[in-house]
Amino acid sequence: MKWSKAFIPTLKEDPKEAETPSHRLLLRAGFVRQHQSGVYIFLPLGWRSMLKVMQIIREEMDAIGAQEMMLPALTSAKLWEESGRWEAFGDDMFRLKDRKDHDMALAPTHEEVMTDLARVYLRSYRDLPQIWYQMQTKFRDEPRPRAGILRVREFIMKDSYSFDATWEGLDHSYELHRKAYKKIFDRCGLKYTIVKASSGLMGGSQSEEFMVVAPSGEDRLAICEECGYSANVEVAQAEASAPPESPFKKREKVYTPDVRSVEEVSAFLNVSPALIVKSLLYTDGEKWILVMIRGDHEVNDAKLAKALGPDVRMASPDEVMDRFGMPVGFVGPIGIEVDEIIADKALKGMKGAVVGANEEEHHIVGVDIENDVKIDRFEDIRTVVEGDRCPNCGAPLKVVNAIEIGHIFKLGTKYSESMGAYFTDKDGSRKPIIMGSYGIGVGRILAVAVETYHDENGISWPITIAPYEIDIIEIDPRKTADVTEKLYSGLLNAGVDTIWDDREATAGFKFKDADLIGYPLRLVVSPRKVKEGVVELQFRRDGSRTDIPIDSAVEKIAEIVSEMREKASR
RNA sequence: CGGGGCGUAGCGCAGUUUGGUUAGCGCGCUUGGUUCGGGACCAAGAGGUCGGUGGUUCGAAUCCACUCGCCCCGACCA
Numbered sequence A: 001m002k003w004s005k006a007f008i009p010t011l012k013e014d015p016k017e018a019e020t021p022s023h024r025l026l027l028r029a030g031f032v033r034q035h036q037s038g039v040y041i042f043l044p045l046g047w048r049s050m051l052k053v054m055q056i057i058r059e060e061m062d063a064i065g066a067q068e069m070m071l072p073a074l075t076s077a078k079l080w081e082e083s084g085r086w087e088a089f090g091d092d093m094f095r096l097k098d099r100k101d102h103d104m105a106l107a108p109t110h111e112e113v114m115t116d117l118a119r120v121y122l123r124s125y126r127d128l129p130q131i132w133y134q135m136q137t138k139f140r141d142e143p144r145p146r147a148g149i150l151r152v153r154e155f156i157m158k159d160s161y162s163f164d165a166t167w168e169g170l171d172h173s174y175e176l177h178r179k180a181y182k183k184i185f186d187r188c189g190l191k192y193t194i195v196k197a198s199s200g201l202m203g204g205s206q207s208e209e210f211m212v213v214a215p216s217g218e219d220r221l222a223i224c225e226e227c228g229y230s231a232n233v234e235v236a237q238a239e240a241s242a243p244p245e246s247p248f249k250k251r252e253k254v255y256t257p258d259v260r261s262v263e264e265v266s267a268f269l270n271v272s273p274a275l276i277v278k279s280l281l282y283t284d285g286e287k288w289i290l291v292m293i294r295g296d297h298e299v300n301d302a303k304l305a306k307a308l309g310p311d312v313r314m315a316s317p318d319e320v321m322d323r324f325g326m327p328v329g330f331v332g333p334i335g336i337e338v339d340e341i342i343a344d345k346a347l348k349g350m351k352g353a354v355v356g357a358n359e360e361e362h363h364i365v366g367v368d369i370e371n372d373v374k375i376d377r378f379e380d381i382r383t384v385v386e387g388d389r390c391p392n393c394g395a396p397l398k399v400v401n402a403i404e405i406g407h408i409f410k411l412g413t414k415y416s417e418s419m420g421a422y423f424t425d426k427d428g429s430r431k432p433i434i435m436g437s438y439g440i441g442v443g444r445i446l447a448v449a450v451e452t453y454h455d456e457n458g459i460s461w462p463i464t465i466a467p468y469e470i471d472i473i474e475i476d477p478r479k480t481a482d483v484t485e486k487l488y489s490g491l492l493n494a495g496v497d498t499i500w501d502d503r504e505a506t507a508g509f510k511f512k513d514a515d516l517i518g519y520p521l522r523l524v525v526s527p528r529k530v531k532e533g534v535v536e537l538q539f540r541r542d543g544s545r546t547d548i549p550i551d552s553a554v555e556k557i558a559e560i561v562s563e564m565r566e567k568a569s570r
Numbered sequence B: 001c002g003g004g005g006c007g008u009a010g011c012g013c014a015g016u017u018u019g020g021u022u023a024g025c026g027c028g029c030u031u032g033g034u035u036c037g038g039g040a041c042c043a044a045g046a047g048g049u050c051g052g053u054g055g056u057u058c059g060a061a062u063c064c065a066c067u068c069g070c071c072c073c074g075a076c077c078a
Helices: A021-028 A044-063 A078-084 A112-122 A167-187 A261-270 A301-308 A319-325 A414-419 A442-452 A477-493 A507-517 A525-533 A549-569
Strands: A032-036 A039-042 A074-076 A092-098 A103-106 A132-140 A154-164 A193-196 A206-213 A221-225 A230-234 A251-254 A276-284 A288-294 A340-344 A353-356 A362-367 A377-379 A398-410 A422-424 A431-434 A434-441 A471-476 A499-501 A521-525 A534-539 A545-549
Touching: A021 A032, A021 A103, A021 A442, A039 A044, A044 A132, A044 A154, A044 A167, A044 A442, A074 A078, A078 A103, A078 A112, A103 A132, A112 A132, A112 A154, A112 A434, A132 A276, A154 A167, A154 A442, A167 A206, A167 A398, A167 A434, A167 A549, A193 A221, A206 A221, A206 A230, A206 A442, A261 A276, A261 A362, A276 A319, A276 A353, A288 A434, A398 A414, A398 A442, A434 A442, A471 A477, A471 A507, A477 A521, A477 A525, A477 A549, A499 A507, A521 A525, A521 A549, A525 A534, A534 A549
Parallel strands: A193 A230, A288 A340, A340 A377, A471 A499, A471 A521
Antiparallel strands: A032 A039, A074 A103, A092 A103, A132 A154, A154 A434, A193 A206, A206 A398, A221 A230, A221 A398, A251 A362, A276 A288, A353 A362, A398 A434, A422 A431, A521 A534, A534 A545
């Protein structure tokens, strides 16, 4: 491509709406443009990179025997009603009606459509296993789109679905995906972590996420630098670090006027939040449950739901006032009348704790949790925090932000049973198809690559997903056109993805654009060096440069490019 | 949904507090000339429903009401 003919609208100044590096740089470098909140246009450069990512995905999916197809984005409400997700998705689903007033949805994912296809055609164990996939636009009306293409309402996803006759078969399909995903992300040059995850709305028994650590990430990971353990904090389990020695040796009620929150109590009594116990009231509408957790910890809703059942919710301050006659800030476990008291495991054996006194303006200090409180059971109901002990090796855990780029699920029979996808097994019995589902956010790969590989001058793409592999920068197009033309066509013929900056602009201008866009290689053609019979090859990643003779330049560069492609693949 | 911020030329911004004649600046764009290894210089130009609607006023970018859109934080989320 000749740059003078290309549509590459780079911006000299930072767009004001962009704060996250990937957002700012993808806009500035002319990869994407915003159409509306959470909806983006992919410009030529951005789309080239997307296509490269998609081609890598396609090759690796095909390599495990997966078959690509294309499903509709416009789907009928009927299917979603069968699985129960017409309700479950709530406002996150884009809904519309057709002219006959039928309910439709723009699909946020495709388990239902795939299962609908499977139940018609996969009738015998002989038809199994199958892996089907597509790369297609998904629609999710996110409550808060953010950070450019990181969280959007319309995005391209590679989603695949496995259909097996046995649980061992599912394990195998899952493992195939796990390996393919590693190859895909390796080839994209990304550094990622695989973590245990929550399956959330998808359902199913087991899931893992592929995460890239980045400050702008919305997910939080507990990681152990000693043994490599890592898990999403949603599901991570770890032993809490011990609280400090309590100054309160004796149990007594103290006057704590206007002091309610953990921070206030901590400041007022001059005691660590780890020695304060929060008492939270939950209810399912009939039963009342007191949940106890350390002041420096947070309740993990997913874990709590597992312990208490899905219908239990936190009571509102008004409800607590109605039922117990006191503000939530002073609720405590001693003497309160509830149906059950459940405490987080971290409270086991705790002495000298501070709890609410069940009386306005008072707290009780010096509480021996196990002896002074009638706790019905201890459960792990908190979210892991930095400093907790690694469940594998006991080292202190770190908590870091990360971006999810892939997620693999063992769905089991959730959809096959609810939607009636059964096959006839060898012995003639009728069984539900055992399913898995596997997703990759294609645009997010671009975003995390930029998050990982950028500096103050711009992006520095892994060569495998760069919009072009090399940028020929002509210092003075009038004097070197013939040499450059030969290099350009030579590189194209050698299979090197090349753009030629033939614009009438100063050298500095071209260098700045090249830095910003982040082509991994630059070939500088200057009148001075051409006279010496050489051209200069520059590397974006480390800034190094080397002169090579014009005669062997094409051959040499093709060699370097192919090495770099290999290296990105590891 | 709660909190905060923003909307003026293609982009980035000033002007709004305290209403006043022709709405400015930088970049970009057009034409001509000079330059040519890190976002060149000179000259001449073009480009605006001041997000929208309604109101107050002799007069509104500026004041008032309503409204639309965008960003950030939180809640939420696969």
